[in-house]
Amino acid sequence: MTVHLKDIAAYTGVSIKTVSNVVNGNYEHVGPETRAIVLDAIKKMNYRPNTAARHLRKASVSILAYAFPDLSNPYFTDIGDAIATVAAELKYTVLLDYTFAERDKELNILTGMSPHLLDGVILDSHALNVDDIAEVTASTPIVLLGERLFGAPFDHVLIDNVEAAYVATSHLIATGKRRIAAIGVQTARSEAPSLRLQGFLRAHAEAHIQPDNSLLMDGGLWHRADGARAMQQLLQREQNAMPDAVFCFNDLMALGAMSVINAAGYRIPEDIAVIGIDDIEDGRYASPALSTIAPDKPEIARLAVTRLVDHIKGHASQPPASIMAPFHLQARASTLGRQATH
Amino acid sequence: MTVHLKDIAAYTGVSIKTVSNVVNGNYEHVGPETRAIVLDAIKKMNYRPNTAARHLRKASVSILAYAFPDLSNPYFTDIGDAIATVAAELKYTVLLDYTFAERDKELNILTGMSPHLLDGVILDSHALNVDDIAEVTASTPIVLLGERLFGAPFDHVLIDNVEAAYVATSHLIATGKRRIAAIGVQTARSEAPSLRLQGFLRAHAEAHIQPDNSLLMDGGLWHRADGARAMQQLLQREQNAMPDAVFCFNDLMALGAMSVINAAGYRIPEDIAVIGIDDIEDGRYASPALSTIAPDKPEIARLAVTRLVDHIKGHASQPPASIMAPFHLQARASTLGRQATH
Numbered sequence: 001m002t003v004h005l006k007d008i009a010a011y012t013g014v015s016i017k018t019v020s021n022v023v024n025g026n027y028e029h030v031g032p033e034t035r036a037i038v039l040d041a042i043k044k045m046n047y048r049p050n051t052a053a054r055h056l057r058k059a060s061v062s063i064l065a066y067a068f069p070d071l072s073n074p075y076f077t078d079i080g081d082a083i084a085t086v087a088a089e090l091k092y093t094v095l096l097d098y099t100f101a102e103r104d105k106e107l108n109i110l111t112g113m114s115p116h117l118l119d120g121v122i123l124d125s126h127a128l129n130v131d132d133i134a135e136v137t138a139s140t141p142i143v144l145l146g147e148r149l150f151g152a153p154f155d156h157v158l159i160d161n162v163e164a165a166y167v168a169t170s171h172l173i174a175t176g177k178r179r180i181a182a183i184g185v186q187t188a189r190s191e192a193p194s195l196r197l198q199g200f201l202r203a204h205a206e207a208h209i210q211p212d213n214s215l216l217m218d219g220g221l222w223h224r225a226d227g228a229r230a231m232q233q234l235l236q237r238e239q240n241a242m243p244d245a246v247f248c249f250n251d252l253m254a255l256g257a258m259s260v261i262n263a264a265g266y267r268i269p270e271d272i273a274v275i276g277i278d279d280i281e282d283g284r285y286a287s288p289a290l291s292t293i294a295p296d297k298p299e300i301a302r303l304a305v306t307r308l309v310d311h312i313k314g315h316a317s318q319p320p321a322s323i324m325a326p327f328h329l330q331a332r333a334s335t336l337g338r339q340a341t342h
Numbered sequence: 343m344t345v346h347l348k349d350i351a352a353y354t355g356v357s358i359k360t361v362s363n364v365v366n367g368n369y370e371h372v373g374p375e376t377r378a379i380v381l382d383a384i385k386k387m388n389y390r391p392n393t394a395a396r397h398l399r400k401a402s403v404s405i406l407a408y409a410f411p412d413l414s415n416p417y418f419t420d421i422g423d424a425i426a427t428v429a430a431e432l433k434y435t436v437l438l439d440y441t442f443a444e445r446d447k448e449l450n451i452l453t454g455m456s457p458h459l460l461d462g463v464i465l466d467s468h469a470l471n472v473d474d475i476a477e478v479t480a481s482t483p484i485v486l487l488g489e490r491l492f493g494a495p496f497d498h499v500l501i502d503n504v505e506a507a508y509v510a511t512s513h514l515i516a517t518g519k520r521r522i523a524a525i526g527v528q529t530a531r532s533e534a535p536s537l538r539l540q541g542f543l544r545a546h547a548e549a550h551i552q553p554d555n556s557l558l559m560d561g562g563l564w565h566r567a568d569g570a571r572a573m574q575q576l577l578q579r580e581q582n583a584m585p586d587a588v589f590c591f592n593d594l595m596a597l598g599a600m601s602v603i604n605a606a607g608y609r610i611p612e613d614i615a616v617i618g619i620d621d622i623e624d625g626r627y628a629s630p631a632l633s634t635i636a637p638d639k640p641e642i643a644r645l646a647v648t649r650l651v652d653h654i655k656g657h658a659s660q661p662p663a664s665i666m667a668p669f670h671l672q673a674r675a676s677t678l679g680r681q682a683t684h
Contacts, residue, residue: 071423071438072623077413084413084440093450096413096438098426108435224627255627262629263680281414285566285597287604287629338605 012041062092064308065118067109068145069101069126072223073252074280076124079145082301083122090309092119101126110140120308125149126190141311143304147192155307156322157300161192164293165199167329168247168275171291173207175335177245177273180204180211183230183257184219184249193219196249196277215243219253227253231260244272245335251276251283251292258286258334274334288333300325354383406434406650407460409451410487411443411468414565415594416622418466421487424643425464432651434461443468452482462650467491468532483653485646489534497649498664499642503534506635507541509671510589510617513633515549517677519587519615522546522553525572525599526561526591535561538591538619557585561595569595573602586614587677593618593625593634600628600676616676630675642667 005023009016014034021030022038030038066083068076084094095118099105106128109121120141125133130152133142144156172180182200186193197216204211217233220226227248234243248254254276261272268274268288275291276283283290303323310316347365351358356376363372364380372380408425410418426436437460441447448470451463462483467475472494475484486498514522524542528535539558546553559575562568569590576585590596596618603614610616610630617633618625625632645665652658 065437071419071426072416074414074416077419080440081413084442093447094440095407096440098422098436098438100426105435224623228627255624259627259629259631281566282597282624285570285601287601289601 008038008041008045011045012037014038061119063095063118064092064120064122064305065095065097065109066122066124067097067099067106068124069099070221071098073250073278074282075250075252075278078278078280078297079124079301082297083305086298086301086305090305092305092309099126103127103132107132110142119312122304122308141308143308143311145300145304147190147195150191150322153320155304155311155320157303157307157325158322159295159300159327160324161195162199162202164277164295164327165196165247165249166203167199167327168277168293169200169203170207171329171331171335172245172247172273172275173203173209175245175269175273178209179215179243180245180247181215181217181230181234181243182247182249183217183227183253184222185216186218186220193249200247214241219249222250222253224252224256224259227256228260229256231257235260235264235266242272245269246272246274248274248276251278251280251290254290254292254334255282255286258288258290262287269333269335269337279330284332286334288338291332291335292330293327294330295327296325350380350383350387353387354379356380404434405437405460406462406464406647407437407439407451408464408466409439409441409448410466411441412563413440415592415620416624417592417594417620420620420622420639421466421643424639425647428640428643428647432647434647434651441468445469445474449474452484461654464646464650483650485650485653487642487646489532489537492533492664495662497646497653497658497662499645499649499667500664501637501642501669502666503537504541504544506619506637506669507538507589507591508545509541509669510619510635511542511545512549513671513673513677514587514589514615514617515545515551517587517611517615520551521557521585522587522589523557523559523572523576523585524589524591525559525569525595526564527558528560528562535591542589556583561591564592564595566594566598566601569598570602571598573599577602577606577608584614587611588614588616590616590618593620593622593632596632596634596676597624597628600630600632604629611675611677611679621672626674628676630680633674633677634672636670636672638668638670 005016005019008019018030018034019038022035064087066080068080070076080096087094097109106125118140122143122145124145125148128149130149133149133152142154144152144154146158147161169180182197184193185197201211217230219230246257248257254274258268258274261268266272277293279292279294283292303325347358347361350361360372360376361380364377406429408422410422412418422438429436439451441451448467460482464485464487466487467490470491472491475491475494484496486494486496488500489503511522524539526535527539543553559572561572588599590599596616600610600616603610608614619635621634621636625634645667
């Protein structure tokens with residue numbers, strides 16, 4: 001039997017308007033106790049908004065949001081570009097919502113704006129946890145991107161981070177490198193660092209190389225400056241303690257590291273090879289061109305948008321799933337040398 | 343005397359609802375003739391929406407949009423970042439609306455979404471003309487950025503492009519360069535190319551240097567690939583026809599040009615110096631670090647947001663103005679050589 005707002009109102013003794021406010025995430029005029037009571041009832045009674053009716057009511061909105069943490073990282077704007085392209089084919093407009101990786105901003109996109117302004121949200125979260133997100137399931141269809149919120153009851157599109165890091169590290173080993181540093185090893189916010197470290201270590205184990213733990217470097221916010229700082233620390237070591245290659249956990253850090261290696265007069269890749277992850281355009285035009293792991297961004301966008309639109313239209317037939325998008329190794333001059341074509 | 347919607351309805355013989363639709367940009371159910379009649383009456387009667395009333399009605403929205411043409415150019419995401427930061431201080435959320443520089447998308451942000459979803463729009467237009475924008479003045483407060491729509495009746499924030507190009511070119515001349523190429527000289531969409539070319543030519547004239555017109559290169563979409571393509575053409579010339587410096591009309595093209603110069607084995611800046619405009623982070627970490635003209639992005643954002651919020655709140659006291667934001671020359675190794683600090 002379908003549960004309606006009025007049923008929740010009757011059950012909780014709260015007005016329909018208040019229930020509606022909670023369902024729609026308008027908490028401004030709802031006290032925390034009332035909110036908790038209503039959310040509890042929503043869960044107990046298994047209330048689901050009438051998505052077909054909502055679709056009819058909102059047929060003219062056709063707006064999706066892509067909420068992402070970091071406007072200065074071209075990986076996210078590449079994904080935003082790809083999402084906007086796929087969405088346009090399906091007659092949806094995409095608003096880009098820049099969250100600064102802040103919890104309040106991420107919650108706001110899920111509760112403060114929806115469902116009046118948005119049909120659905122593609123969220124690359126860097127601050128929420130599974131409980132946060134469970135509370136807002138009633139209001140807006142969501143698809144997740146990235147390496148957080150595993151186990152949340154939503155479709156989730158990402159790449160296999162362990163495998164990606166394994167491929168990058170194995171490539172460095174295949175070109176003869178043995179003292180490989182990793183930059184970006186830190187545990188805040190996302191699970192990406194620990195997954196990528198797993199792949200890094202697995203490649204070493206398979207090649208029977210003992211990794212040097214002193215070559216595992218923190219990566220701060222994973223910006224260019226963080227890669228540069230870590231590389232500067234590595235270059236201050238004595239000659240025999242220096243790395244002969246660096247696997248940076250994203251391209252931005254790799255570009256920062258390369259600028260420091262170039263400025264110090266070392267040769268890339270002969271003295272120190274460099275590889276990243278993300279395949280941002282910046283790396284293609286770097287000197288030397290940056291080798292990288294290239295996630296299939298158009299496919300990530302296609303999977304996320306089509307899944308989200310299925311949910312919006314009430315066509316989603318499968319249970320929520322983690323969907324692995326493809327990636328490939330894009331080897332360029334920063335590991336293969338200047339003779340490499342790029 | 344204040345003109346109300348009902349006055350326009352009475353004057354035109356059209357229903358208030360239809361007038362409201364036209365004022366709010368909802369043209370779907372309004373025939374083109376009716377629309378023209380109403381727009382004509384709006385102009386004749388000097389109708390202005392009651393912004394104070396609108397502000398009361400919409401006090402809880404607090405959403406601004408920043409509509410920009412190109413997600414792959416970090417200049418625009420830098421500006422978006424700065425706008426979001428200033429707006430957050432004033433308790434506004436900023437939606438980033440990526441227009442692909444397409445006319446329909448730019449119109450849509452002005453008419454299709456507003457005023458129900460947005461309080462105001464900061465628009466960096468690359469496709470609209472002054473007539474387009476005059477039609478929608480009634481519906482949403484707007485501030486313009488960039489080198490288009492001069493003469494539109496809105497506040498407009500930009501840098502002095504002629505002066506900026508003059509400073510960049512004069513810097514190359516001051517470092518001893520005489521055969522200076524310009525990349526990005528084309529006339530589509532924005533007036534930036536012609537303004538920057540003016541500054542380029544003025545610097546030559548002041549230094550009594552005759553510019554070589556064969557060194558003025560088209561710049562396509564002003565992406566890295568466009569700069570690389572133009573530079574490849576320049577390097578294919580005979581030695582005495584080659585440039586000794588390149589002024590690229592943005593940093594992205596300069597980075598593309600540098601990658602080609604580096605790959606061909608020429609030295610930057612000894613053989614060919616390079617300078618751009620925009621001061622994107624990418625250039626700071628390039629090898630060598632890219633000299634550039636640095637617009638004051640936080641100030642551009644502050645001017646645009648505070649002017650827009652003044653309009654939204656009905657506080658705007660001054661007539662619409664073109665406001666010049668400051669910029670400065672940021673000379674780095676691509677013009678000063680490796681000994682330059684950066």
